[in-house]
Amino acid sequence: MSDAHTGAGSSLGTGLPGVPPDLSGRSRPGERAIQAVLFTSALVSVAITVGIVVALVRPVVDFFADVPFGDFFALEGDLAVVPLVAATFVVTAIAMLVAVPLGLGAAMYLSEYASPRVRKVLKPTVELLAGVPSVVYGFFALAFVTPTLLQKILNLEVGFTNALAAGLVLGVMIIPTIASLAEDAMAAVPQAMRQGSLAMGANRMQTTLRVVFPAALSGIAAAVVLGLSRAVGETMIVALAAGARKNLSIDPREGMQTMTGFIAQTAGGENPVGSTSYNMLFAVGLLLFVITLIINIISISIVRRFRQVY
Structure with a gap:
C-alpha cells in the first residue's frame, strides 16, 4: 500500500496529491x-x-x-543657449498651468462621475486631440489665439508671436496625454476602497480627493511628468507661435525662441556642414536630450516612491 502511494507521489514529482509537476x-x-x-x-x-x-x-x-563654454552658457550673444532654455521653461510652465488642472479634472470626471455611456463617448473625443498634428495647433495659435483671444477679447498688448499663445495652445495639446493616463490610473484603484469611503459617510468628492486620488498618485505623477516631457520637446507650435528671436525674458507677452524652435530654424536654414552654427544645432540638441533625461529620471523616482500595488 505504501509502495503504491510512494509510486503515485513520485509520478507527480512532489509526493503531494493535487500539486502539479515541476515543468x-x-x-x-x-x-x-x-x-x-x-x-x-x-x-x-x-x-x-x-x-x-x-x-x-x-x-x-x-x-x-x-567655442568656449562661457560663450555657450552666456546670457546673450549669437551662441548663447541660456535665452533658449529660459524661453523653453516659460512656455512649458504656461502649458502645464493649462494642462494639469484641465487634464486631471477631465480624468476625475471620466473615472468617478461619468456614466459608462458618457465615458464611452467623451474619452475617445478627448484623445482625438492628441491625434491633431502640432503644425495645426501652431497655425491655430497664429490665426485665432493671438489676434482674437489675446488681443481683442482679453485686450492684451502682445506681439504677432509671443510665448503666451504658444504656451496656451501647447497646454491644450497635452491635455489628452495627462487626462488619459491619469484616468487609467484612477480606474485601477479597487472599487472596495470607494465603497469603504462611502460607507463611512464621505461624499463622492471627498472619496475622489482623499481616497482615489492619493491611491492613484503614482500613475497621476507619471502622467504629469510625461506631459511635461512632451511640452519640453514640442517643436512646431513654439516654432510658429513663440517667435524666432533670442530673448532672455520672463514676460510671456513677448516673442522668444525656445530650444526646439532654434533647432527647427537652424536645421532648415543654409548652414554649411561642419560650421560653428551647424554644430551648435547638435549642442542644443544634446542639452535638450539631457534635460529630457533628467525629467524622465525624476518621473521614475516619483513613480517608484508612491507606487501602490493592489
Missing part, C-alpha cells in the same frame, strides 16, 4: 523564439538611444573645440 525544466514550443524577439526589441531600443547619443557627441566636441 520549469521543459522547453515549450516557440518559447525560445518569443524570448528572442522580446530580447531583440529591448536591445534595439537601447541601441537607438546609444546611437542618438553617439550622433550628437561628435559635432558637440567639434563645437566646443571652437
